[in-house]
Amino acid sequence: MAVLIAIFSYLVNRFLSAKSFLIILLAVGFGMRIVWIMMxxxxxxxxxxxxxxxxxxxxxxxxxxxxxxxxxSWVYQLGFTYYEALLLNLFGNQLFMLKLFNVFFSMGTTVLIYLIARKGLNECSARVAALLYTLYIPNVLYCSVLTNQYISTFMFILGIYFLIGKGLSEKYIWLWIGLALGMGNMMRPLGSFFLLGMGVFVFIYMILPFRKKESIYYIKRLAGVLLVYIIFQQLISFGFLQTGLSVKPLSNQEPYWKFTLGLNAHSNGTWNAEDQRYVNQFKVGQARNQAEKTLVQERLKDRKGVIRLFGNKFKAFWGKPDAGPYWAFRGLKQPILQLSLVIYERLMYIVSCLLIIGNVLLMKKENKLLPLLCIFAAGYAAVHLVIEIQTRYRFDILPVLFLLAGYGVYGFKQYIQDKLINRLN
Incomplete structure (x- = not known):
C-alpha cells in the first residue's frame, strides 16, 4: 500500500496539471461513489x-x-431530519437522492481539502491529501448510509477553508466562518469543537505576542465569528419553536450521557445496554441529568482505572477497523466483499498514520496550517478520551488527518532528496 501511494503521488504530481488532476480526481471519486450507491x-x-x-x-x-x-433527548438531530425532509419533498421518497447528496458533499470536501492544502502547504501535499481522502474506502461506503456526517464535515472544513484560504483579515470572512460552523453544527453538534480549535490557533498565532492594534483587531474578528455562530444557532432554534417544528430548543437534553458512556470501563467507553437501562429509569431533564452526573463523578474517583481506560480507549478508537463496512453492509449478505474492504481500509489507514507521524517529526515551524491541523487532531483525540467512542466518529476528523498525511508524503520526499543531494556532494 505504501508503494502504491508513493507511485500514485509521483504520477499525479509529475504528469498532470492542476486542472487535469482535479478533473480526473472528481471523475474517479464521483464514479466510485455513484456506482457504490447504485449497486x-x-x-x-x-x-x-x-x-x-x-x-x-x-x-x-x-x-x-x-x-x-x-x-x-436529542433535539439537535432535528436539523438533519429536516434537511432530509427537504430533499424528500423536492425529489419524492427516493433513497437514491439522499445518498447522491452524500456523494456531492463527500467530493465537495475533497475539493476543499485540495484548496486548503494548496494555500497552506504546497501543490504536492494538496494532491496527495485529496487523493487519499477520495480513495479511502469508508468515505465511499458511508455514501450508502444516511449519515449526517457528510454535510456537517463539509461545512466544518468550509470554515477552515475560509480561515486558511481567505484569511481572517479578509472583509466579512468572520461572518462566513461563523455561518459555516453554525450550519455544520445544525447537522452534527461538533461546531463548538471546531470553533474552539480555531480560537486556540488564532490566539496563539495571531493575537500573541500581544501587539495592541493588531491583537485587538484579531480579537474583534474572533469575537465576530463567535457572535455569528451563537446568533445563527439561536435564530434557527427560535424559528423551529415558533413554527412548531420543535417543542424544545435545539440543544442536547442529556449533556452528561456521552460522558457516562465514555467513562464506563466495563464497556471500554462504548454504548452499552446497562447504562441505557439505568438512566431510562429517570425522566429526561433534571432527574436524568443528575443521575448521569452522579455516575460520571463515581467513575472518575478511580484515578488509576480512568488512566487505564484512557489508554484502552485511545488504542480502540484510533486502532480498530473503521465501522464503514459494518454500516454499509448492514442487512446485506456479502461477507467476502466486506472482508476485502476491511483489509483495504486497514492497509491504507495504517500507512496514512505512519505518514502523519513522519509529518509531525519533519514539521517546519514557519508553516501555520500544520499547527492548526495538529490542534484539531490532538483536541479530537483528547475529547474522545472522555466521551463515548465509535470508530465511525473518526469520519469527522479524516480531512484533517489526510491533510497531515499529504504533507507527510511531501516531507519524506524532501527528506530523501536532501539526503541524496548531501551524499552526491
Whole structure:
C-alpha cells in the first residue's frame, strides 16, 4: 500500500496539471461513489433509520415524532431530519437522492481539502491529501448510509477553508466562518469543537505576542465569528419553536450521557445496554441529568482505572477497523466483499498514520496550517478520551488527518532528496 501511494503521488504530481488532476480526481471519486450507491441498497438503520422515517412523516405533515423519546433527548438531530425532509419533498421518497447528496458533499470536501492544502502547504501535499481522502474506502461506503456526517464535515472544513484560504483579515470572512460552523453544527453538534480549535490557533498565532492594534483587531474578528455562530444557532432554534417544528430548543437534553458512556470501563467507553437501562429509569431533564452526573463523578474517583481506560480507549478508537463496512453492509449478505474492504481500509489507514507521524517529526515551524491541523487532531483525540467512542466518529476528523498525511508524503520526499543531494556532494 505504501508503494502504491508513493507511485500514485509521483504520477499525479509529475504528469498532470492542476486542472487535469482535479478533473480526473472528481471523475474517479464521483464514479466510485455513484456506482457504490447504485449497486448496494443499504437500508436505513439505527439512528439513521429513525431520522429518515421522521423526515418522511414531516413531509406528510405528521410531527408526532417530536414527542418521541429520541427527539426528547436529542433535539439537535432535528436539523438533519429536516434537511432530509427537504430533499424528500423536492425529489419524492427516493433513497437514491439522499445518498447522491452524500456523494456531492463527500467530493465537495475533497475539493476543499485540495484548496486548503494548496494555500497552506504546497501543490504536492494538496494532491496527495485529496487523493487519499477520495480513495479511502469508508468515505465511499458511508455514501450508502444516511449519515449526517457528510454535510456537517463539509461545512466544518468550509470554515477552515475560509480561515486558511481567505484569511481572517479578509472583509466579512468572520461572518462566513461563523455561518459555516453554525450550519455544520445544525447537522452534527461538533461546531463548538471546531470553533474552539480555531480560537486556540488564532490566539496563539495571531493575537500573541500581544501587539495592541493588531491583537485587538484579531480579537474583534474572533469575537465576530463567535457572535455569528451563537446568533445563527439561536435564530434557527427560535424559528423551529415558533413554527412548531420543535417543542424544545435545539440543544442536547442529556449533556452528561456521552460522558457516562465514555467513562464506563466495563464497556471500554462504548454504548452499552446497562447504562441505557439505568438512566431510562429517570425522566429526561433534571432527574436524568443528575443521575448521569452522579455516575460520571463515581467513575472518575478511580484515578488509576480512568488512566487505564484512557489508554484502552485511545488504542480502540484510533486502532480498530473503521465501522464503514459494518454500516454499509448492514442487512446485506456479502461477507467476502466486506472482508476485502476491511483489509483495504486497514492497509491504507495504517500507512496514512505512519505518514502523519513522519509529518509531525519533519514539521517546519514557519508553516501555520500544520499547527492548526495538529490542534484539531490532538483536541479530537483528547475529547474522545472522555466521551463515548465509535470508530465511525473518526469520519469527522479524516480531512484533517489526510491533510497531515499529504504533507507527510511531501516531507519524506524532501527528506530523501536532501539526503541524496548531501551524499552526491
Amino acid at each position: 448496494e441498497k443499504t437500508p436505513p438503520a439505527s439512528d439513521f433509520g429513525v431520522m429518515y422515517r421522521s423526515a418522511l412523516k414531516a413531509v406528510r405533515g405528521d410531527f408526532t415524532f417530536l414527542h418521541s423519546p429520541y427527539y426528547s
